[in-house]
Amino acid sequence: MTTTFPAVTFSQIVLSALLTLAPLSVAQAQVSPFVQSVAIAAADQDEVISAFYAARNYAPIWTGPQDAERRNAFLSAIAHASDQGLAVQRYDARALTDAFRSAQTEGDRGRLEVRMTRAYLSYVHDLHGGVLQPKKVDAGIVREVPRIDPQLALERLTGDDLGAFLSTLAPASPSYAQLIKAKLRIDGTIAAGGWGPTLADTPLQPGDSGAAVVALRDRLVSMGYLRLSATQDYDAEVQKAVQRFQIAHGLDPDGKLDEITITALNVAPEERLKSIIVALERERWVNMDRGRRHIWVNLTDFTARIIDDGKETFVTRAVIGKDVPDQRTPEFSDEMEYMVVNPSWSVPRSITTKEYLPLLKKNPNAAGHLKIVDRNGRVIDRGSINFGKYTAANFPFSMRQPPSDANALGLVKFMFPNQWNIYLHDTPSKSLFDREVRAFSHGCIRLGQPFEFAHALLAVQSADPEGDFKKALDSGREQAVKLQQHVPVHLVYFTAFPDVRGGMNYRRDIYGRDERIYDALIDAGVVPGGQHG
Numbered sequence: 001m002t003t004t005f006p007a008v009t010f011s012q013i014v015l016s017a018l019l020t021l022a023p024l025s026v027a028q029a030q031v032s033p034f035v036q037s038v039a040i041a042a043a044d045q046d047e048v049i050s051a052f053y054a055a056r057n058y059a060p061i062w063t064g065p066q067d068a069e070r071r072n073a074f075l076s077a078i079a080h081a082s083d084q085g086l087a088v089q090r091y092d093a094r095a096l097t098d099a100f101r102s103a104q105t106e107g108d109r110g111r112l113e114v115r116m117t118r119a120y121l122s123y124v125h126d127l128h129g130g131v132l133q134p135k136k137v138d139a140g141i142v143r144e145v146p147r148i149d150p151q152l153a154l155e156r157l158t159g160d161d162l163g164a165f166l167s168t169l170a171p172a173s174p175s176y177a178q179l180i181k182a183k184l185r186i187d188g189t190i191a192a193g194g195w196g197p198t199l200a201d202t203p204l205q206p207g208d209s210g211a212a213v214v215a216l217r218d219r220l221v222s223m224g225y226l227r228l229s230a231t232q233d234y235d236a237e238v239q240k241a242v243q244r245f246q247i248a249h250g251l252d253p254d255g256k257l258d259e260i261t262i263t264a265l266n267v268a269p270e271e272r273l274k275s276i277i278v279a280l281e282r283e284r285w286v287n288m289d290r291g292r293r294h295i296w297v298n299l300t301d302f303t304a305r306i307i308d309d310g311k312e313t314f315v316t317r318a319v320i321g322k323d324v325p326d327q328r329t330p331e332f333s334d335e336m337e338y339m340v341v342n343p344s345w346s347v348p349r350s351i352t353t354k355e356y357l358p359l360l361k362k363n364p365n366a367a368g369h370l371k372i373v374d375r376n377g378r379v380i381d382r383g384s385i386n387f388g389k390y391t392a393a394n395f396p397f398s399m400r401q402p403p404s405d406a407n408a409l410g411l412v413k414f415m416f417p418n419q420w421n422i423y424l425h426d427t428p429s430k431s432l433f434d435r436e437v438r439a440f441s442h443g444c445i446r447l448g449q450p451f452e453f454a455h456a457l458l459a460v461q462s463a464d465p466e467g468d469f470k471k472a473l474d475s476g477r478e479q480a481v482k483l484q485q486h487v488p489v490h491l492v493y494f495t496a497f498p499d500v501r502g503g504m505n506y507r508r509d510i511y512g513r514d515e516r517i518y519d520a521l522i523d524a525g526v527v528p529g530g531q532h533g
Contacts, residue, residue: 035058037107073163202262279494299491301505316453335489336488342472346400349398373400424447469481494507
């Protein structure tokens with residue numbers, strides 16, 4: 001005969017254990033309703049919170065009369081969480097304040113105690129390292145996000161100055177503070193009705209005049225690119241304002257109102273707000289020591305920059321991965337260790353089998369600039385291979401291009417070894433750098449000025465960086481040049497970012513990643529429009 005016992009919850013087990021314990025310091029003769037409710041609510045949350053309260057003998061950290069300073073510091077911080085694009089529904093200051101006012105019993109107070117702690121941990125998690133797990137939103141965002149150990153966060157609760165701790169959590173980068181200011185400004189713009197009427201699809205250029213120019217003038221004034229003006233002419237001031245707008249949006253700054261510029265001018269402030277909210281989240285994903293000297297590659301801006309002590313010391317145009325599956329450049333951070341001068345190109349397996357094998361089946365002499373190499377690294381005579389009997393799955397060879405001016409990697413590549421085989425490199429295809437949108441590679445980043453980039457990297461370790469680089473280049477041999485100090489590399493994707501003067505720049509969401517991030521943030525409880533919790 002089988003005996004069936006009634007199911008019990010973990011919280012019931014914890015409560016039963018509490019009732020059989022020796023008298024606690026907070027309850028002389030019996031477990032109080034407050035302790036019971038804290039124990040049950042904490043056990044229902046997670047083991048970290050439960051262990052934290054157990055170690056404190058279930059003494060309050062938020063709801064006692066002595067906890068006012070700590071409580072007010074936290075409630076004050078989360079009251080402005082939406083200013084930073086955070087998920088206010090996870091730690092709603094207004095709801096928590098109302099709960100304090102409405103709590104009537106010790107049980108109510110105990111449950112509120114744990115609710116405050118859960119909200120606190122969520123806020124610490126979100127403010128320091130972001131609301132989302134980026135890999136779950138987009139497979140191309142493979143970076144490791146900084147996280148604070150919940151136990152460490154709970155330990156800080158017992159300190160003297162919680163406000164000071166909370167102030168250290170957000171990114172310290174100037175960009176983060178400027179993005180918050182930009183969000184507040186655009187919140188105000190939206191509340192005031194926006195930037196006024198959108199522009200008609202009427203191209204204009206310097207010398208034009210009339211109603212269409214007046215509409216352009218008013219739009220530029222309301223957006224902050226032109227001082228208040230009564231002109232009806234497309235004069236030099238209007239042209240300069242258009243150029244400023246074009247530069248801030250990654251467009252060709254010719255000062256003409258073409259179709260692309262009209263489209264950008266007509267983007268609503270609500271859409272720009274989305275970009276800012278996502279940019280704030282992205283800043284939290286790189287909330288780390290980025291390095292006194294580091295390389296910052298913003299994929300949407302198609303640029304690679306060297307930053308020294310917070311100042312840009314070198315910038316070059318870049319070409320990034322195509323907007324097709326398996327070729328979009330991933331986002332991550334690593335360290336550049338060396339450069340390879342006169343590199344050979346080992347063709348990636350995917351390119352070998354998807355692009356070159358079909359050509360070789362039709363013509364064994366196709367792609368004659370590439371060598372066929374076996375598993376032992378030996379070059380194989382093409383005439384001895386029956387390419388027709390192989391598929392992408394069983395093709396036993398690889399392909400390699402020897403060093404040359406025509407090499408796909410150009411004459412230098414910059415290595416930060418990673419599992420995605422992504423690096424920065426030269427290219428013989430120079431014409432692509434003249435394009436506004438430069439997404440043409442298989443995933444790696446091509447540099448418009450690779451030699452100058454190499455000189456800048458070597459300048460900190462060589463008295464003659466140009467001469468040393470040229471010596472290696474003129475040898476014609478493939479050789480590695482080590483960087484005596486590794487340089488952090490950050491591959492990022494910001495469609496909204498401030499310039500050095502605090503003005504906002506916007507770029508296209510070329511891979512659609514920001515759209516997916518924004519939707520995920522809304523699902524997580526982010527409230528656009530500046531509503532406070």
